Amino acid sequence: MATDAARTPQHFIRLEDLTREQLDDLLDLAARLKARPTNDALLAKSVGMLFFRGSLRTRVSLEAAMNQLGGRTIELTAASDAWELETREGTVMDGRAPEHVRDAAAVLSTYVDALAVRPAPEGQSWDIDRRDAQISAWAKHARVPVINMDSAQWHPLQALADVMTLRETFKRPAGRKLALVWVHSPRPASVSVAHSLLLAALREGLDVSVAHPAGFDLDEGVLDEARSVANERGTSLEMTGDMESAVRGAHVVYARSWESLADYGNPTLGANRRGRHAEWTVDERRMALGDDARLMHAMPIRRNVEVTDEVLDGPRSLVYEQAANRLHAQKALLSRLLR
Amino acid sequence: MATDAARTPQHFIRLEDLTREQLDDLLDLAARLKARPTNDALLAKSVGMLFFRGSLRTRVSLEAAMNQLGGRTIELTAASDAWELETREGTVMDGRAPEHVRDAAAVLSTYVDALAVRPAPEGQSWDIDRRDAQISAWAKHARVPVINMDSAQWHPLQALADVMTLRETFKRPAGRKLALVWVHSPRPASVSVAHSLLLAALREGLDVSVAHPAGFDLDEGVLDEARSVANERGTSLEMTGDMESAVRGAHVVYARSWESLADYGNPTLGANRRGRHAEWTVDERRMALGDDARLMHAMPIRRNVEVTDEVLDGPRSLVYEQAANRLHAQKALLSRLLR
């Protein structure tokens, strides 16, 4: 992962930060690490982890990844209340923030070899949160690679594992059809997984059909970029309000709940809107509309709400493979970013 | 530690999960590790730790154990609020729980090499809590060994260190007398240490006398099993309401506070009952009734309430040795379970 300037570290804020060649190389390495899980490539290296929101899969798989390569993670957000950082330049810091992100990032860069950040969007306005200002500030000031552990817009670590899983499952993913289907959940996830998966699948050459009820459109800027990737790659992208039409003929059904950006910052409206679409569940009947379709889901899964037990525990499910690939893909990423 | 089916990992839910041969082998290894504390047997391995209740000794000794063998622990419960797991099968998960234990256990099994669990009993009904349902669910769904870090019924890691300490102290523990004596505490511990110690001591061939005030009987199922072990091993087991009678002639006095199962779920009744037995303290006068008796206690100790300073800081005390053996015995256990 070359960088333009010697001083600028390579960050991993979205999957598209990797060139096609970098992605191929990285997933080849991931496959080799899946076969031979441990080495000492990252001996004595450490990744500082900043969690402004909770995490299970991401945190544990990163900790295990570093450990299996001889390094370790350091949790930076535990046991400190000093995390209300100032981000504005030139301000007189006589308020609550005891430190500027510029100084925190510079100092931490001298202690650890990479910084992994899970920002906490404010949740009031999508126009503001879509800018991913918090992780951008870290990337601007850090002198080591910054890894996005799921921001408002992107979840590139999940997308990396998803692409690895697609490549493992289909010798040639290009030309296959993927249905990205919204599913109901009493507590929906953010749009980040859907955003990253959408761009990644198109870039892999899959035809993508996105199905969701009215009011659950993805970010307009992301859709613009998706259309442009589809054009470039010669794949098709369609949007539909009908899950069954999306699943028909699909080789992969990617189920995901996401919140309504139309209702962003208004939980009551959001809950009302969701409540009208409780029938958006992936079950065997719907899966049967596909072309020997496999199920993907980024977890956690609310069983029998998002996807039925029958599908999850049956032969179509790739969900545990996806989760396992988080570990392998991240080991490859860390090996490249920190070498 | 062979397992019946290739797919079923060997768990460590109670000390009796180990055969006699496995226990002997493991404590031999523990003694060797006490003499030569570090090796790289568990290089790049990790143990995921799930604490649904706080812990000091158990957590630190497990972390140190893994570190001294080249591996590490990963705390799974920190920095996540996603731990209200569903345990019922087939349920429609539209309530609070965001994930099923089946999925959490399956995924974590792909990231770590063992799962150590400290469950949190509900504390309402002993009939329910005695079933240890939480750790059983983890053992059922995990594909790696599950280690019990103190459940409602059992504390096998403590028992393992206790047996190691008995074997170190007495060349042949069999035939010795151990007095397991209830002691007063304003905040009593659970019955788990007493339960595990009782079975372990009988299995080692010691005669056991259990002393406690009325209303502090141990679990009836455990007592049935204890009687059956005593029969099998040809040792004696007696219950008494008189501490001095239990201690008379004993070679080991094991002091432990435990809550009343009769008052389980009713703290006011429990406090009233305890309050009437504040004189149940182990002191020099009582120790002198034994046969050159040694004191054991699983810690933490409320000094001069459970046991007097004089006994604790005198030559009869084995308590620091017991605590130190937690580390050595756990290193042996981890070496065997994770190899």
Next chain:
Amino acid sequence: MATDAARTPQHFIRLEDLTREQLDDLLDLAARLKARPTNDALLAKSVGMLFFRGSLRTRVSLEAAMNQLGGRTIELTAASDAWELETREGTVMDGRAPEHVRDAAAVLSTYVDALAVRPAPEGQSWDIDRRDAQISAWAKHARVPVINMDSAQWHPLQALADVMTLRETFKRPAGRKLALVWVHSPRPASVSVAHSLLLAALREGLDVSVAHPAGFDLDEGVLDEARSVANERGTSLEMTGDMESAVRGAHVVYARSWESLADYGNPTLGANRRGRHAEWTVDERRMALGDDARLMHAMPIRRNVEVTDEVLDGPRSLVYEQAANRLHAQKALLSRLLR
């Protein structure tokens, strides 16, 4: 680091616990480790960390330090509520404290190779807090080295990095002038950094001028000791109420906010007193009074309140070097204490 008795570990409670020879040896090693950051000198070793107050720089730099030397840190204060320890001898422990510091220290000493402690002063009375009773109790009972991670009186890890930075910056620090200047902050730090720096700078042979507004005198016992060190070393020590007089001719300006010991335990009085001195900021104009003066600060910094952006981001600033040296100096310290 020899110890008087074979049984007494060498602690690091204040920088002055090191002899001149030990300090020189340690900083030589720190310089070598800065050039070659990793080795396996502390393979399988661990440092237990007790945080009774939050920490960022200290915690992360210690974790990274251990990792780069093959060992690790173990956080002891997370996930446990059992930290209300009894410190009085001979007491009947029927109150809130579930364990005596004597027992906790003894047991933890068998699990880890050193204990690093950040105590929480009570904050009511300086006469009481100045005694550093909490860390003294740990040092008394631990059987492994105890490292002070910032007590009421001393912050020796910061002073170690500060001396390293002084020696790096000036081939011969002796004979240079250092101005230790109080600066305004809405939430001032404690006096510990100022105390440790004051003694360390004098011991290095620097002339020191301390500037602060009325009511911000440092601890009288520390000042007595400082005068005695100055006499011994033949350096000068002056106190002034005029920042510019202190900075005039200085080669180093060490900026630090600290709370008023006169108002200790009375936040309202403290805030009122501070509020009258908001102009105590280090800016370019004041720096220009020095002799090509360099800026030092222990961080975190409130920009444009304590020090202006212009100074911090300009060529006079040593603050990032100081922060980086925390890591290198601590690696040298740990290498010596734990070997």
